[in-house]
Amino acid sequence: TLLGLEISPPIVEDANLWTRTHDVNGEPAGVQGADGAEGADAIENLHFVACNANVSLAGMRVPNVRMVSVLFPDPWSRRKHAGRRVVTAQFVDALASALGEGAKVYCCSDVRPLAAEMQALFLGGRAGDAFALDEDTFARCGEMKDTHTLAEEATFSERRGGATEDGGFEHVFPAHQYRWQVQKPSEVPVAEANEEAPREGSFLTGRVEPRWLAANPMGVPTERDLVCESKWRPVYRFVVRRL
Numbered sequence: 054t055l056l057g058l059e060i061s062p063p064i065v066e067d068a069n070l071w072t073r074t075h076d077v078n079g080e081p082a083g084v085q086g087a088d089g090a091e092g093a094d095a096i097e098n099l100h101f102v103a104c105n106a107n108v109s110l111a112g113m114r115v116p117n118v119r120m121v122s123v124l125f126p127d128p129w130s131r132r133k134h135a136g137r138r139v140v141t142a143q144f145v146d147a148l149a150s151a152l153g154e155g156a157k158v159y160c161c162s163d164v165r166p167l168a169a170e171m172q173a174l175f176l177g178g179r180a181g182d183a184f185a186l187d188e189d190t191f192a193r194c195g196e197m198k199d200t201h202t203l204a205e206e207a208t209f210s211e212r213r214g215g216a217t218e219d220g221g222f223e224h225v226f227p228a229h230q231y232r233w234q235v236q237k238p239s240e241v242p243v244a245e246a247n248e249e250a251p252r253e254g255s256f257l258t259g260r261v262e263p264r265w266l267a268a269n270p271m272g273v274p275t276e277r278d279l280v281c282e283s284k285w286r287p288v289y290r291f292v293v294r295r296l
Contacts, residue, residue: 056115057101065103072096106139111147118152123160125277128167140171149183152295157187159270161290163281168289172263175293186264187294195267197287266290 059065073095076082082095104113126139140160148158158175162168175184269278270292281288 055099057099058104058106058109059101060103060105062103065101068101072099072101107141107144107147110144110151113151115151119156121148121152121156121158122271123158123171124275125162126167128162128164138167138170140174142174145174145184149295154295156295157190157292158184158295159290159292161269161278161288163277163286163288165287165289168265168291169263172291172293183296184293185296187292190270190292191264191266194270197265197267197289199262199265263289264291266292 057065057068059068074082075096076094077096123139127137129135129137152158160168160171160175162171176186269288269290274282278288280286
């Protein structure tokens with residue numbers, strides 16, 4: 054059984070309508086196919102609710118949660134908006150209280166500083182002794198080589214792609230860019246000085262270098278996964294386990 058949390062009520066209404074009218078393959082439920090076979094039933098084990106996960110999670114009391122997924126959350130790039138991010142110290146504390154031993158949390162983002170911050174909060178925050186990277190998932194999916202540097206991020210728009218000296222392939226064509234990816238610090242207008250910029254420390258960092266999964270452990274891509282794949286944009290994924 055799957056429960057989706059979304060802060061926008063209109064999106065929740067559309068999502069629940071879709072689950073009532075489609076089967077697990079995304080086809081209209083109950084519609085007879087060209088071969089005369091009756092269509093599959095609508096999805097019955099998936100429901101969405103409108104809420105703010107940071108506020109409502111502690112009081113939801115959903116039993117036997119075995120997996121939580123945080124998929125491409127808004128990075129809220131401005132420093133003054135950092136408190137609006139989904140994964141905060143309070144959110145991690147709430148998950149630590151709600152999840153039983155062995156439950157897993159999967160997080161992913163195509164914004165590396167945000168992904169690194171999420172991992173740092175799970176492993177080094179106030180609940181640092183409650184979660185650990187799930188080594189079984191890393192063994193199953195492999196580990197992505199992280200060659201990212203701030204200099205590479207700042208010159209992302211200047212890269213042309215192609216084969217690299219070590220036999221890999223340089224990722225280009227980002228799905229979207231932030232101003233700090235195309236401007237030097239001296240070029241950022243004063244009025245926009247609070248724009249998210251890794252070199253200014255607007256995202257938290259952990260005590261150790263983050264580790265990333267080489268593949269999607271869920272086996273089913275989101276729309277954002279597909280967009281990133283089509284644009285050769287890396288996605289930073291990790292899974293932690295409740296201790």
